[in-house]
Amino acid sequence: MMDAIKFVYTVPGDDFSAAGQASADLKSKLKTMGVDPKSLRNIAISLYEGEINLAIHAGGGQITVLVYPDKVQMFLDDEGPGIADIPLAMTEGYSGASDAVRSLGFGAGMGLPNMKKYTDEFDIQSTVGQGTHIKMAVYLKD
């Protein structure tokens, strides 16, 4: 496989207004690199959902993005509380978010399902008390 172009972002866990900076920056960079609009939107939405999760659920985390000619891989890693029941968390409409988070316009239980919906590859591993690791990929059109 060809060498990838790598981008790394740190997502703070205590600044909700800053959430989305990484996704916006990546979207801008990929647009400059000529990524097709549909793939670009899928990457932006899935990463943005993940970034929001890192900010509101995990106390922050790290995003690593690898850009290949044929796909964009995204890794989201945190050392937050973890997810006890992943199938439940993947259910549309289920949310463990607080009322405070809902008042910010999120916590409808669509975050993880959206990330899966908008990506071509999606894998989530989580250990309660240790953190969550998500790997996603979007295939690029010619």
Added chain:
Amino acid sequence: MKIKDIAALLSAQILTPEISVETEVHTACGSDMMSDVLAYVKDQAVLITGLNNPQVIRTADMMDMVCVVYVRGKKPDRLSLELAVKSNICVLCTDMPMFSCCGILYDNGLRGA
């Protein structure tokens, strides 16, 4: 219709004079829940919302929207407006409630998904 037509129909104030109001738009969605906007919206150009935080503009940016209308007299903060200008998103605000805004815009030709 053009963004400037939306402003006129909703008696809305234009908060981003740097951004063109001549852009043609055909579709819109109304929601205070950004999760739902990200989940269900497809190719809508205008977001009508009563939610007021920077994630509204972030969400519109991710969805390639070109205009955000704040209803019920909500006024976005400075960070939201800076993000909007950076993302080339026109921001309007109106005193009208969400239901009336959606009805008026639908009646004048804007459509949902």
